Amino acid sequence: MTVASPSAERSVAVRRRSPLAETWANLRRSWAGMLGLALILIHIILALSSPYWVPRDPLEMNSVIRSQAPSGEHFFGTDKLGRDVFSRSMLGGRVTLLVTLIAIVISRVWGGLLGIVLGLVNGRADELLMRVVDALLSIPWLLLLLLIIAVMGTEMWVQTLTFGFTYGILTVRVARAATLDFVTSEFVLAARARGERRRTIVMKELLPNVLDVLLVDGSMNWSWMLLGFASLSFLGFGVVPPTPDWGFMIAKNREILAVQPWAVFGPVIMLSTLIIGINLFSDAFAKALGLDRSQGAPV
């Protein structure tokens, strides 16, 4: 986070360290936050490196070794098509991570900027667009995702845009609310009095001040996106088979859960550790920035 010109309201005391260093110092004091960060990093490293070292071809079927229990050969056993569950579990988060990480950036950019602008202009257009935002938020999230993807298709870039759009809607509201705290502040009034252009006020005065809110909202959004993406995959609207994916693996292997529980546990453990990691990190990150995230809506 970079602090803008005269944003004196929040940092009354003169800061010795940069805000970034200060946040990091706060974050390091939280064991839960560090655990979360470690889990996230492990998952990102696994996603990047797994194609180079997984022991088996994740797509190779072998009817001789169907639904085998975990062994030295197959650490997580095999599924009903004889595929190696360990290799598939290691690879199963690649699409999810790629889609959600890009979508997070998209949702920050459009949701954040639109929210700030609406908070600044605060007139008819604001009133009207907020009604549309409210309306979109009243449609059950799963239905909204399913509708857009049913209309637009399941290509990866479509899903990325869909998630970036859908999860940015709530961010519009968050960014707007955060902006409203600053539009009447002296430094914005001063900028207006100086005759600064609206664009300059948004980028130089408001954005740096609501950036922390946007980032915390983003880390929470990330876990909701993962939840959403995994749910879509689970229902068969996510990653296109045969590409291994956690949600879809859980859905398919669940069908004969009693016979081969290990084929479900692999992806369950991977998906759960990532989501829990993100949430532990989000909590600590919000606290490190002095924000409270318990108000978040269960979207």
Next chain:
Amino acid sequence: MVALIGRRLILALITLILISLIVFLGVEALPGDTATAYLGQMATDESLESLREEFGLNDPLHERYLNWFGGILRGDLGESMVKRKPVVELIGNRFRNTVVLATAAALVGIPLAIVLGVIAGLMRDKWPDVFVSTTSIVGMTLPGFVTATILIYVFAIRLEWFPAITLVPSDVPVIELLPNIVLPIITLTLIMVAHILRLVRTNMIDVMVSDYVQMARLKGVPYWDIVFKHALPNAMLPTINVVALTLAWLLGGVAIIETVFNYPGIGKLMIAGITDRDFALVQGIAIILAAIYIALNLVADVLSMILNPKLRTARGH
């Protein structure tokens, strides 16, 4: 206050009309039309055309929207072309089943969340708080289908206490549904409890260090009197809105849980509707769920206004 409530009511209506537009246009944009989906491979150009004519698929867009919206106001959600039945009839019992499930989960979950939240808030950073808070993060963050899968493995497959999936038809009496919904209720409760609990905990902590609670302590008011008479009512106020949001979420997100447990509810119907390109059905379910969401939020807003005098004079946001 009446004026404020009136304003809220009008806003809710505008939102509902906007949603109907979004839903209508969104569903219209689904690729392929129902006539083709319905007749499948046997379709000839003539039979497709006559089917489209019969169901008014050839009318201009705005006319179809007005017809549809007029129908909603009269309680008619149109005709499902895939199932050849009125949508209202298709939804009927399934809606009841979802409400039974959601109500049961709410009845278990909300009191549990409040009790646990108060305990965690009062014992901040001691082991009960750490335990409850950590468990709630896990419960809140795991996708419903993961929690459900783990529960099914433990309680249905290993211990054989409950059925793994529901095998009764959608129109059985409520009493016959009950044994089937134990695991779905536990799943929903785990997710729901966490959100409410965290808010109650935060509020409780804030209230317990507030000036008036300090004052009461100094005056020598017994501890539990402070908790129940002073702290709890104030900690509960902001919770109303979250409870409403959680309930609304419950109705929307319940689709996956219903699918996992094969429970004959509205959410499972909605997913089937999208797969079958059943326009009328998806539109109908979407508008019902959105209306419930809006209604719950409205009730929560009005309730908070009645309970909190400060909000009565404040302008709505």
